[in-house]
Amino acid sequence: MHVVVLGGGYAGLVTTRRLERRLPSDVRLTLVNESPDHVLKHELHRVIRRPAMANAIRLSLPAVTDRARIHVATVESLDRAGRIVECSTGPIEYDYCVCCLGTATDYHGMASVRDRAVPLASSADALAIRSGYREALESAGSVRLVVGGAGLSGVQVAGELAALARAWDASDRTTVTLLERASTVAPGFPPRFAAAIREALDASGVRVEPETTVVGADDGAVETADGRSVPFDQLVWTGGIRGTDAQRGTRPTVGPALQLDRFTFGCGDAVRVEDATGDRVPASAQSARQTARTAAENVDRLVRHDRSSTAPPAAVDLDEFEWAAPGWAVSVGDDAVAIVGSRVVTGRPARIAKAAAGARHLAAVGAGRTAFELARTELASGPADCP
Ligand SMILES: Cc1cc2nc3c(=O)[nH]c(=O)nc-3n(C[C@H](O)[C@H](O)[C@H](O)COP(=O)(O)OP(=O)(O)OC[C@H]3O[C@@H](n4cnc5c(N)ncnc54)[C@H](O)[C@@H]3O)c2cc1C
Incomplete structure (x- = not known):
């Protein structure tokens, strides 16, 4: 089985680290990011006045992950029906995918x-x-x-x-x-x-x-x-913000289970989230981290279900995200x-x-x-x- 996380920002890194701990050890886990670094985007404005902070807000993804394979590439598109991520380095097939590509400037x-x-x-x-x-x-x-x-x-x-x-x-x-x-x-x-x-x-x-x-x-x-x-x-x-080119500029809406479909999840700013109470979750670093926890939990539940049961997919009880305004x-x-x-x-x-x-x-x-x-x-x- 292969689980792929797209984007190594707040949502992608938290999702990956959770999945590293939870997924059965023989499930392959890949994190695709356009650079080898995780950047604390919410501190970028500081670099205008203090250029040295550019280093303080950048972490090497291999240094903060464990078993995930870090694949440095640009995601060009997502073929959800075929479960294929088209990357600058070629296609990557997945069983489950979490899209955490963030946004582009609108x-x-x-x-x-x-x-x-x-x-x-x-x-x-x-x-x-x-x-x-x-x-x-x-x-x-x-x-x-x-x-x-x-x-x-x-x-x-x-x-x-x-x-x-x-x-x-x-x-x-x-x-x-x-x-x-x-x-x-x-x-x-x-x-x-x-x-x-x-x-x-x-x-x-x-x-x-x-x-x-x-x-x-x-x-x-x-x-x-x-x-x-x-x-x-x-x-x-x-x-303003919009979806990345890989998502054709859109930020699709997901419900509290954070599913784009049975096998593909979206979290962080890459999607608009309606939580379990029907509230719209604001785009922010804080919500990206929170949604990542739910996405990782749900992928783990589905992977375990698929490996151990012949029950139909509808039988899987998924976690529902509830925004806790911090x-x-x-x-x-x-x-x-x-x-x-x-x-x-x-x-x-x-x-x-x-x-x-x-x-x-x-x-x-x-x-x-x-x-x-x-x-x-x-x-x-x-x-x-x-x-
Ligand atoms: C100056 C500034 C100040 C902010 N201040 C605050 C604040 O005070 N509090 C707060 O909560 N939020 C703040 N934010 C917003 C916050 O940074 C975002 O909401 C947060 O970064 C969203 O996290 P994310 O993981 O969804 O996306 P991101 O952090 O943007 O991560 C997306 C990741 O995907 C990668 N990626 C994107 N496209 C591709 C592609 N095609 N192929 C491969 N990789 C790709 C990117 O390189 C990145 O690693 C601020 C933002 C800015 C710019």
Whole structure:
């Protein structure tokens, strides 16, 4: 039997590690990822200000897995009817597959924005944002940085750019503007959390423009739906996610058992999840980790059923995912905002909550030392970090 996990992000790595422990030892397990590394995507914005963090947020997949074969390749498509994964290295057949390919940046069909903006999907993107800002500072008297989209990534990017401006002693020559279509930053998150993020952004000097829908861009300005033109020297786009090309841009919906079909599961941001209570689960690192546990459990149950029983598939009792909304924590430069229990906190307690979220994930995937380093770096601050 062959179980294949696609994608080595939060969902894929947690799924793989669970299956390593649970599956019978003679079941083959393969993890396909486009690079040999697991990247803590939820910390990518930090690399803009602290390039050295690119290493702190990257783990070698072979170092944090055990019996799984790590297959480095790009998934090109998934033939569910034939149970075949088409990869850049050739086809891979499977008995069970868990699709955890995450997402790609969504420009909502705006080629003019795609061609002019830098997204934030990798450390290379973060370094490009940093160098673009530095070059703009060197060639112009003042620099206008515009970030499109104020979700979790956009608010943290804007906060990081404002902090970098301070670190480079360029605040008086830099404006950071954050555009958001919804009426608040962090739309979809608890209103008190969103309001506290807005306050932290205001305090850091970020200009927030809610209810501003981007409809296009030319070389020097973003066009908005209400006919305005917002000039930029550098444009960063964090305005949406879509399925990867391997999933033809879609994020199919799965129910609480996380099945795309009898033999194929989807978890993490690669799919839209409706949990056992009918709630829509937000795309996030936290939900990716949680859904992975259910997917691994269900694959294990089906594998054991298929090997040991002649009962029809309908007899298998599958686990149902129920989203346990955790606390949330985001950084805004050297400040942070977190929901701890029922309270919204800022300042050091929030920074600790933010550092702990990443460190907990690293510790859980067996990277205790990196967890310690990440927490130490996260809690450090000041110009010395931003040469
Ligand atoms: C700047 C930023 C800040 C964020 N902050 C937060 C936060 O504070 N809290 C929070 O909960 N979430 C946050 N998020 C969102 C969070 O990072 C995502 O929700 C999370 O990464 C989803 O996990 P995943 O495993 O589904 O996908 P990913 O982590 O994206 O993993 C997908 C994996 O699949 C691989 N892959 C993709 N396509 C292919 C292919 N075709 N072939 C082979 N491999 C492929 C990728 O290389 C990657 O390893 C943030 C995101 C960003 C960008």
